[in-house]
Amino acid sequence: CVYLEGHHVVNFDPKDPIFINSTKPVKPSPENKNSTTYPNGVKNPETMTVYKGTGGHTDTVINGIGRIGYMVGGKSALWKDDEIADVVTARAIKFLKESREKPFFLYFATPNIHVPRFPAERFRGTTKLSFRGDSMVELDWSVGQVLKSLDDLGLAENTIVIFSSDNGPTYQDGYEDGSTVKGSYGENDRGHDGSGIYTGGKYQIYEGGNRVPFMIRWPGKIKAGAVSNALVSQIDLMASLSKVIGVPLAADEGKDSRDTLDAFLGKSPKGQEFIIEFSRGQLALRRGDWKYIDSAKRGGKGKSKDTMLFNLADDPGEKTNLIDKNPELSESMAKQLKDESSDSSHLRR
DSSP states (O other): OBOEETTEETTOOTTSOOEEESSSOOOOOTTTTTSOOOOBTTTOGGGOOSOOBOTTTTSBEETTEEOSSEEEOOGGGBOOGGGHHHHHHHHHHHHHHHTTTSOOOOOOOOOTTSSSOOOOGGGTTSSSSHHHHHHHHHHHHHHHHHHHHHHHTTOGGGOOEEEEOSSOOOSOOSBOSSOOOSOOBTBOBTTBOTTTTSOOOTTOSSHHHHOOOEEEEOTTTSOTTOOOOOBOOGGGHHHHHHHHHTOOOOTTSOTTOOOOHHHHTTSOSOBOSEEEEEETTEEEEEETTEEEEOOOOOSSSOOOOOOEEEETTTOTTOOSOOGGGOHHHHHHHHHHHHHHHHOOTTOOO
8 A cells, every 4th residue: 555666665664664465464573573563354344444345355454444455564655545646646747747858658547446445535525426426526637637737738739648447347346435336237336337238347248348438639630529439459559559659569569469540540430350358267259240258268267158149239238149040150250269369379460
């Protein structure tokens, strides 16, 4: 629960060394005998004063919030959860100011709206979705500050900004922060369903788990407000952006990444002919309007699922399995999925 910069802990006190363990409490030792200790949320649930943690989010309690894993030490370096957005946003803007005279790459990994959610006080109560909704508003503010900085520095016209996420929504959060009604996928979050018309969410092979927000801004190169239905994958950003900066990828770099630059820039509505989706050992193939979900589970635990085929143009919610009505198409897509996933080194063109 500390900030790192240049591979060093910010505000670290060497007299209070930090030790962590992901699965069990840190045992006392000569090395950590002077390290600050924190409450254990399982043994002392009353120490989770911000809100209760559940499902493993109850190990070490720091700032009144239970965490996954254990930590001792580093008291002087601890972050304050409700200040994280302010701190990382300010650091991003500082980087932009320092880099304005040269080409730069900024990967801004905001913690909003991931748990544990504890937005700044000025954002609390701004929505009806408790800390989840309030964190969305805080995220909007944070991104806005970065975009405003690009404008103020005169960098906006020649800077590509990409906004996206890593997976679909989940309501199995691990914290009783008032955001989620009881239930799992298919239910909603106080009237808000982050998956929209799509089925599923994080950890699931359905479109609700694989489709994510994706926006690109490049003034003068991309038409403002344009919407594209091109089939693209975040994996393709590597090959596409290498083309933008004129640095070709080596033969052993980004083997699965394919040049989709024209789709990203709105010049082509086509995108990729196919993409492979993956979630918890299960694979799916998107090809045009069709999606084939393999029944096999690859590695890990869990039983095999049913093999499924959906026409996303007619059935974006993946409600009607057409596997029995399209045996030839199913066989073709099954073979392609097997061939492509067994050796992906040829994908980049």
